[in-house]
Amino acid sequence: MPAQTPSPMAINPPSPTPSMFRKKKSSSSLGPMSTAASYLSAVRAADARARARGETPLATPALSLSSSVTASSEDTILDEGEESYSDMLTYPSVPPTSEQVYTTVHSEFGHCSNDEYKYTSQHPPGKPVKPQVEQDPPYYVLFTTYISYIILIVFGHFRDFFRKYFNPGEFKHLVPHDGYAPITSDFDSFYTRRLKTRIDDCFSYPVTGVAGRTIVLLERDSKDYNITFQPTGRKVRALNISSYNYLGFAQARGGCADAVEESIKRYGVSACGTRREGGSLDLHSQAEALVANFVGQEDSLICSMGFATNSTIIPALVSKGCLVISDELNHASIRFGVRLSGANVRMFKHNDMKDLENLLKEVISQGQPKTHRPWKKILLIVEGLFSMEGTMTNLPAIMEFKKKYKFYLFIDEAHSIGALGPHGRGVADYYGVDPRSIDILMGTFTKSFGAAGGYISGSKTVIDRLRVRSHSHAYAEAMTPPVLAQVIASMASIMGVTPALPTSTSAGTITKSRMIEPEVKEAYPGRALASSLPSWMDLPPSVRDGTEGVDRLRRITFNSRYLHRGLEKLGFIVYGHDDSPIVPLLIFHPGKMAPFHRLLRQYSTPIVIVVVAYPATPLITSRVRFCVSAAHTKEDIDTVLEACDYVGEVLDLKHGEGERWPLERITSSAVELVHMERPSRD
Amino acid sequence: MSSAMASTSANLEPLFSFLAQSYTTIENGFNRVPGSAVIARYVRSSHQNDPGRTLLELVLAVFAIWTLLQSRTRADKGDRHFIQFSEKEVDELVNEWTPEPLAEPLSPQEQAELDSIPVIAGAQGPRPRLANTGKTVLNFTGTNFTGLAGNDDIKNKAIETLRKYGLGSCGPPGFYGTVDVHMDLERDLADFLGTESTILYSQGFSTVSSVIPAFAKRGDIVVADRGVNFAIQKGIQISRSTVRWFDHNDLKSLEDVLEGIAKERKKKKAPLTKMFIVTEGIFEKDGQMVDLPKLIELKYKYKYRLILDESISFGSVGRTGRGLTELFNVPVGVDRSAKQSPSHWEPQASQVDMLIGSVANGLASCGGFCAGSKYVVYHQRINSSAFVFSASMPPLLSVSASEGINILRNTPSILSTLQENVRTMRSVLDRLDCITIPSHPASAMFHIHVRSAPNATLHLPGASAGKPSNPNSIVPRDPQQFDIELEERLLQEVVEEALSQGVLITRARRLRAQEMVEARPSIRVAVSAAFSKKECEKAANVIKAALVKVLGKRR
Incomplete structure (x- = not known):
């Protein structure tokens, strides 16, 4: 357990890296x-x-x-x-x-230097995992949601009909022309044209600068109902509760950015080529060793794109005659990979362990379809933390099943790695499960590490086999040096480095101290060996001793729990696990998505949010998805709660059951709220 | 008898009263629901008019409820192959089942294959240092055709961007991952190529395998070259379209296949569907170049759309590196003056409908792109999975690529130097009689095959043998015969021999048994503009000597 040291990011002795504040020109007001x-x-x-x-x-x-x-x-x-x-x-x-x-x-x-605003992400040991109950909205909400879709569809067809008649030019690209079939027919593109386009100003908003705690929007405007957008030239800084910046490593300053800069000077920006044909750098080997150490596996393999990690590696693991059991809400990249593999797929209800067990019994006893031959392998693929639901997989139950049913387990930790667990090592760390008992742990660097790409880790045999068989290792470009440097630096910052430097004076003493102090590899989830990092990577002391990393981990959990419970106390229906940094707020009606987005963007403190609807979610459960970050302060979460309170009243979104608190009580007793035991909902 | 009946009815008395009572309760409850009177009136009148209709509606309601209750995840239960087991039997079967291991340990050959991968210590470039020996070598493996790797201007731009944007974009393009520098690069690429629009992907390899299924769906027709790269194969596989294959880089064969399809469709009176020709500009597998003008002619004649993968040719051929379209002087885009179209999405004729290139290869950064008309790009922004579901590329790599375009535009000498270097090397190696080089003379990446033994060359490959190949199968009629294991061993020896002389080359590493057709083992030489003429001569002579030494022995 991390000691209750004062926050390192708050109370640093004036370090060699000076504070980044510069004078700001006085504004007009x-x-x-x-x-x-x-x-x-x-x-x-x-x-x-x-x-x-x-x-x-x-x-x-x-x-x-x-x-x-x-x-x-x-x-x-x-x-x-x-x-x-x-x-x-x-x-x-x-x-x-x-x-x-x-x-x-x-x-x-x-x-933020208040130590009260921190919390450790961990499943209470010995306690059973409670299934996450999803609250249903009142029937009239469901009813009107369906009605609003019907209205949208009817009006869409109505408009199509008249438009086709009066303005056929607009449909030229949707009907056959000159003997070519259209790229998309008017029927296929109906949803996009008539439903999504209406609220297109909520998607693909152009931004600039760091996607950190705040982000700068490049304001835009549409004169043709969202078909094209024109920049207005204005820039708006907004509170960013949307980027996957869980641990706040999206930074243009600080130890990681310095390491990246050094790597660009030394390595340039490209690895030029594939891993197997001359694109392998020493940095790749170092990063792979560090990742394996971080997640607690024997070996790992990195891939230059997160999506491709799943889509090109799953086909190397399973093939015809194998079965993939997949959670129904698994990410598109997993489905893409499974489809390429040629293996059979069965799905089970999201996070429903009963359904999973029934399915396991059925598929093992029945064997392959028609032939009834036994399956070669069964691979269960689940996500550690589901990106749209904020639900956490029930790992302890799955580990029990694994013993009994002998399937192989593949956990996609794209969102959970870094964000969960007392040491940030993901869902296994959170539940205290030995990572080596899980066959494959996959994750991405985009989210918690502020980099790009992904990794896959497992036993040496498996990873070596993937080195031979995986598509991306053979044919895709290798990960670039700056990205590798960010991965190594951010990961080392979460782990801490052993031996940490006694003092940070000159490079000479660093090497000396390394020679004196023998390096002992710490057991999982211990610190990283200084010798496993590139010798030129000079991380600041607070990064090396791991206090900064622990601070980030504890801040994100506090923020997640606070926002999650705060929204619930305001009366919203919120899905997902309390400790999940993904907090989906249900809004149901498709028509409320855009107003929610626009009202928050134009709030006194502008806030940018993500709204998602069908097909990313089931038809009726349109939602706002907040992605909490360690970079947020308690005041930022207060702001979000305050804004949601206001918008929730305007849009009639407070349909949750349970006790409600007024906003003032929530913000003033945030710490109490976060530490509260959750009353068991039956 | 009547007394017996009376006693029965007396016995049932409480039941009747209960039923009557519950009926009234339900009726009262029903009446209390707002609007119930309307429903009741409707049911009554419809029943009166047509009693059969009540029955039909009842059946429909039951069917609807039954459908709703059907679990999606249990589709197989109703299957006639389903066997009902008892609980005990299931347990036994579960206990009996032993899976195969998740992965087989590597064989010694595979281990050797992994061990032979060169690792570079420090910066990648024309003269890197190897990690295991510490020696500096001339690097003919990297896809650094234009020599942009290690360029100081690019490095400075990248650092400047880092200090403004951080490293990661931390989100997919749809959710605040569209950074202004991405839009800049998309515009730069479109301007550079002269297309209407461009879309950026974060990995070159995943680009084409996502672009194809974004357009080609089940029922559509894809006509592809037999020698296409792995990414295209996977894209075609996932699209589930109907595929027809034509002989590798043989446009006569393409025409035959297109003609065949046209006839077949006419005969069947098949409905109009999307049809695509998928091929590469310069083939990744052997460096051959497609005859683009002829290809475009065919595409127009048979009304196909062209998906052209220029992952190798973009940034390596043409006067300023724009690729095949520049080399053959094919205006890829549309007439920009004709903007006054009635609709924003007005389909524009463009010679290459989807032009795919690699930012990683051509501009020494990372990622890939697809250039085309506005609508082609717009469609991908919503429907292409590798774009929608992936985080956008790090801003600093995007800026590096923009700077790369800038350099290429302003320094045409880069491409002329590159072509000069290619000619220098080819002039030494082309004359060697123990090898064959299938690649086009202008290709900056060329492949070296071991020349087959005289008896094996008896049946010539290709369509010249007479009958055309079966377009339904990727395997040609007269596949080339070669001994993979032997040739790979020989070529690896050549690679090692060259390395001992300070020239780093590599065998083309293939996913054996996963490719749809096995490519012939080859040595892949990637030339860069960063070499001097002398270095190229030296390297070519080293490679020649190594080839002669290893392959000469064999004769």
Whole structure:
């Protein structure tokens, strides 16, 4: 268990990397200016006090730029298009004290030094896993949801009919022309044209800058009802509760970004070629060893694209005569891979262990269809954390079944790796299951590690076989060096490095201390060996000793639980597990998706959210999906709750059962709410 | 008798009263529901008019309820092959079943194959250092045709972007993963190629295998070359379309196949469906080049759409590296002046409907793209799984690629140097009689085959043998005969011999037994513009010497 040390990201001794704040030009309005000015003066004072103690006499105080950054890029990131910056997003509400010198940019990774706002992600040992009950809405909501779809469809066809008659040019691409069949017929594209296009302003919103705690939207406008969009030229900074930035590693500053910069200088940006034909770098081997160590498996294989990790590796594992048992809500990449493999597929109800057991009994006793020959292998594929539901797989139950039914287990940890478990090692860590007892652990680097691509890990035999058989290893481009550097640095930051450096002075002492202190490999889930990292990778001390990583892990769990329970107490229907950083809020009516999105985007503190509907979800359960991050502060979650409270009233979304609290009570007793035992719902 | 009846009815008295009571309760409850009177009136009147209809409606209602209750995941239960077992039997069967191991351990050959993969320590480029020996070698393996890897301008741009955007985009394009730099690169690529629009994928390999199933569906027709790369094979497989194959890089054979399909469809009076020709610009498997003008002629004649994979040719041929369309001077895009179309999606004639290229190979970054008309791109943004379900590429790699285009545009000498280097190497190797080089003379990536022993060359491959191949099968009528194991061993010896002389080349590594047709073992030489003429001469002579040494011994 991590010790209750003061938050490292809050109370760093003035480190060699100076704080990233720079002076902001005063904005036009009076209110924000005074806040900003007072905040800056507080930062200056804190910095002066720190320097007065004479710890690290720096030529440039905390307000200066990082030495590695050119002034121009700094200017553009913090000062561009300030007109609509909300102050709360750029400056913390509470100025730092003399003890606190933050090393992160508040707009990328929020400043929070309150140790109460942290929580460990872990399944209480010994307790049975309660199935996650999904609340049903009142019948009138269901009824009107169906009705609204019917209205949409009827109107769509109505419009199609008249449009075809009065404006046939618009349909030219949907009907046969010059002897060519249309790429999509008007029937196939009906859903897209008549339903999705109506709310297309909620999707594919162009952004710029870091997808961290906040994100800058490039405002756009449509003059032809969402067929085309024109940029208005304005930029809006918004609170980002949508990106898969679970541990807040989407940062343009800090230890990881420095490591990436160094890697670009040393390696360039490309690995040029496939892994098997000259594109293998030493960095690939280092990253693969580190990933294996991180997830607690013997070996691992990395792939330059997350989607391709599933779609090109599953066919290398199973083939004709094998059976894949798949959760009905598994990701498209898994389905793509299974389809390519030629194996038979059976699905079971989402997370329903009873249904799974019945299915297992049936398929093993029946054998292959028609021939009744026994299956060569049965591979059960589930996701650790489901990306649309926020539900967690019932791993303890599956492990019991695995003993009895002898299937192989493949867990897709795209969303759970990093985000779950006391050590961030995913769903196995969360439940305290030995990772080696799981055959294959797959995950991506896009989400928790702020990188790109994916990995697959398992025993040495399996991974070696995949090195020979997997499509992407043979034919796809290798992962690029900057991405590898980000993976290594962020992973090391979660693990901590052993031996951590006693002091960070010069490179000379680093090598020396390594020679003196013998390296002992720690058991899973221990720290990473310093020798397993590239020798040039110089991570800051707070990263090396792992305190920063632990801090991130504990912040995301607090935020997840707080948002999840806060929304429930406000009266919303929320799916998923309490500890899941994915928090889906059910809105049911398709017509409410766009208003929800637009109202939040235009809220006093702009918030960007993701709305999803059919076909990504079942027809009636349209939802808003929040992705909580360690980068958010408690105040950010307060803001989201406040905004949802307002929108929920406007759109009539509060259909949840159970006790309701007023907003003030929720925000003032957040800690109590997070630590509360969940009353068992029957 | 009547007394018996009376006693029975007396016995049943409580039951009747109960039934009557519950009937009234239900009726009252029903009446209390708003709108119930309407339903009751409807049922009554419809029954009065046509009692048969009541029965029909009842059956329909029962059927609807039954359908709703059917579990989706239990489709097989009703199957006639389903065997009912008792609980005990099931348990026994479960206990008996032993699965095969998830993966077989590697055979010694496979282990050797893995061990022979070169690992580079430090930066990739024309002269990298190898991890195991520490030696610097001339690298003819990497797909660094234009020599952009390690370019300082690109590095600086990448670092600048890193400090503005961080590394990952942290989201799929639909959900805040569309960063302005991605849109910039898409525009740059479209401008560079002269197409209306471009869509960016985050991995080159996955691009084509996702583009094909986004357009070709069950019932559509795909006509493909027998020598297409693995990614195309997988794309065709997942599309579930009807496939017809034509002989490798033989447009006469293509025409025959197209003619055959046209006749067959006419005979069957088949409805109009989407038809695609899928082929590569420069083939990944052997470096041959397709005759694009002729291909386009055929496509128009038979009204097909053309999916052209330029993963190798984009960035390696043409005056500035635009690929085949530049080399053959085929205007790929549409006339940009004709913008005043009545509809935004007005289908525009374009010579290559879907042009797929690799940003990873051509611009030394990562990812792939598909260029085409606005509608072709728009369709993929919603329907192409590798685009929709994958995070967008890291912004700094996108900016690197944009910078790469910039460099290619402004420095035509890169491509002329590359072509000069290719000519230099080919002039040395072409004359060697122990090998054959199937690749096109302009291809920056060429393959070296072991020349078959004289007795094996007796039956010539290809359509010249007379009868055409069966278009339903990917296997040609007269497949080339070769001994994979032997040739791979020999070629590996050549690779090692060349490496000992400081030239890094590689065998083309194949997924044996997973490809639809086995490709002939080859050595793959990737030339780069970053080499000097001298280096190319040296390398070509080293490779020649190694070939002579290893293959000469055999004779």
